[in-house]
Amino acid sequence: MATKNHDIKDPTLAVAGKLRIEWAYREMPVVKLIRQRFSIEKPLKGVRISACLHVTTETANLALTLKEGGADVIVCASNPLSTQDDVAAALVEYDIPANAIRGEDEETYYKHINTALDHEPQLTVDDGADLVTTLHTKRSDLISNVIGGTEETTTGVIRLRSMEKAGKLKYPLIAVNDAQTKYLFDNRYGTGQSTIDGVTRATNILWAGKKVVVCGYGWCGHGIALRAKGLGSQVIVTEVEPVRALEAVMDGYQVMPLLEAAGVGDIFITTTGDKNVIDKAHLQVMKDGAILANSGHFNVEINIPALESLAHSKRRVRPFVDEYTLSNGRHLYLLGEGRLINLAAAEGHPASVMDMSFANQALCLEYMVKNSGMLKPKVYSVPEEIDKQIARLKLSSMGIDIDSLSPEQKEYLTSWEEGT
């Protein structure tokens, strides 16, 4: 249903969406505490926010929190295949315009980003930097309104840092991804669990005994490898960074070049933020029946044009599973059109990890407003105090207490005089 400022698939899905948003909120105690404070203090009063995020139940809870803080929020999708249409419908009922339809084509995807920009944001929230780059390249007349913004994911932070380096970044942004309470949990445990969930829902395969090739041993790769191993798979890691490769070896995985792994793997999962990681040469030597999935931000990690060129036929055999029959007679199965499989075929990260990621988002947006005009057009880290505060709140929501340093220990840890 399209109106001037929202565009969703079906407004009647709102009832189901609201129930799911409520369900996720139960697992978001830190966001809940922030929402309670925001509702009293209204730190974002009257601030226009354009948020380009995966439209999931957790995102809805962030948007509702920002609204409770007084903000005027509009939402658009950060990926064509990650939108939960019931959530988009519920957002509209909550008076938060949503511009997101699952499976939208590229033209609609950018139309939705442009509608979010028509809101003339003072703050931007992005996941992958498509909104920020569109604002800088095609809608630069709107930049003078902007106080600042936040970026949710590794790939977005990489893009913003290269904009900063090229002198093209025009307003301050905080790299939410780089907070410890984000990447150590969201990227590792969130992507780990939900990627396995996405592949399972798409294929219903048994993981035990499978050879799973994880391309990229960053934080997402750590999580995926760990969870696949836990389910009984033999995990092979491929890397280009020697330290990470060494870490994978000592974590108990086999490490080898992808060309070697290509011939033995049953399931391949990319999570590098890089392009053409699985390329033509790898596809040519894969076993009959090999499954290919991606959990990195963009659908460029598996060279899909190369796969298309090697195939003489293609058919959809299950939702999210495309079977490619190659000229050599083998079948390869591409999941979710190479888009992040945890959001395409499953529901994305569990709410409990998004609780911390989105607590970072809410507190960083508040920080931006408080420090309006004082920050330079560069990529900032999440202030350490925010990171620590979120960890403390999460621990306390789990009923876990920790020790604190005694005055003697504090002094010892900041001095150099004492030795053996």
Ligand SMILES: NC(=O)c1ccc[n+]([C@@H]2O[C@H](COP(=O)([O-])OP(=O)(O)OC[C@H]3O[C@@H](n4cnc5c(N)ncnc54)[C@H](O)[C@@H]3O)[C@@H](O)[C@H]2O)c1
């Ligand atoms: N699916 C999700 O929900 C989700 C969540 C968080 C992040 N992400 C995305 O996942 C991707 C990875 O994120 P991360 O935080 O793990 O990044 P990271 O930077 O920690 O790790 C990426 C790793 O990939 C390696 N790499 C790069 N090119 C490679 C190649 N050709 N072959 C093998 N390894 C290669 C790098 O050396 C690095 O170790 C990014 O695109 C990020 O935006 C997705």
